[in-house]
Each structure stands twice: as C-alpha cells, then as structure tokens.
Amino acid sequence: MAVRVLVVDDAAFMRMMVKDILSKNGYEVVGEAENGMKAVEKYQELKPDLTTMDITMPEMDGISAVKEIKKIDPNAKIVMCSAMGQQAMVIEAIQAGARDFIVKPFQADRVLEAVRKAVG
Numbered sequence: 001m002a003v004r005v006l007v008v009d010d011a012a013f014m015r016m017m018v019k020d021i022l023s024k025n026g027y028e029v030v031g032e033a034e035n036g037m038k039a040v041e042k043y044q045e046l047k048p049d050l051t052t053m054d055i056t057m058p059e060m061d062g063i064s065a066v067k068e069i070k071k072i073d074p075n076a077k078i079v080m081c082s083a084m085g086q087q088a089m090v091i092e093a094i095q096a097g098a099r100d101f102i103v104k105p106f107q108a109d110r111v112l113e114a115v116r117k118a119v120g
Contacts, residue, residue: 002028003119006046008039008062009081010055014104018081021108036060040068043076046052049079050119052111053098055089063093067102070097081106096117 005027005113009015012034031046033039035057043051051069055062062080068077080093080101092100099118102111 002026003049003115004028004030004046004120006031006033006042006048006051008033008036008042008057008065010034010057011054012097014054014081015104017036017106018111021111025108025112027115036062036065036068037040039065039073040072043069047073050079050115052079052081052102052115053093055080055086055093063089063096066093066096066098077120079114079118084110 005022007015007018007029015032022029030048031042033042037060051064066078078098080090080098082090082101083104099116102114
C-alpha cells in the first residue's frame with residue numbers, strides 16, 4: 001500500500017513540486033494545506049503516514065503545527081521544509097518532533113531520501 005502524505009506549504013508552487021516528486025515515486029498525496037492551522041485540521045481528518053511541513057507560513061508556523069500534531073499523535077512522522085538560512089528554526093522543529101528536513105529549492109533525491117528515512 002502506498003505511503004499517504006500530507007503536503008503543507010504556503011506556496012502552491014512548492015506544494016506542487018513536492019506532490020510531483022512524491023507521486024512519481026509511488027507515494028500517495030492525500031491532502032495539502034497552506035498554513036499550520038489547516039495542517040493540524042487536515043492531519044486529524046486524513047491521518048497521513050507522513051507530513052511535509054514548511055517552516056514559515058501565515059496564521060500558524062510549521063514549528064507550532066508540529067507541536068500541535070505531536071499532541072494529537074505522538075507517533076506522527078513529519079519532515080520539515082526550510083529555506084536556506086533557517087538552521088535555528090530547523091533545530092527547533094526537530095526538537096519539537098520533526099524527523100528530518102529538506103532545504104528549498106527541492107532536489108528530488110533529497111526529498112525522497114528524507115521521506116524514506118522518516119517513514120522508515
């Protein structure tokens with residue numbers, strides 16, 4: 001059975017890129033969200049196997065969303081997506097419970113490696 005993924009990013013273009021990489025490699029993208037609030041709602045609704053989470057988003061950032069999702073599901077598998085120069089935020093996200101991170105602009109092999117590691 002395909003691994004079910006929720007893709008979270010405030011930029012539609014970034015969501016499309018991640019979706020494209022994952023779906024071409026046998027993953028099933030079951031939902032998308034454009035901010036942390038929606039991510040938490042969608043996570044509860046869809047119960048994905050994995051979530052890719054942008055760090056900087058309006059309404060609720062990715063780190064807060066990770067914390068909320070981890071409260072709902074301590075076993076949630078989350079991979080952070082960050083822009084260059086967000087190392088401090090990435091560390092905070094990992095401390096909040098994220099499994100790994102990928103840096104924009106996305107490289108397909110790095111995305112797949114992080115996703116495979118997180119799903120384990």
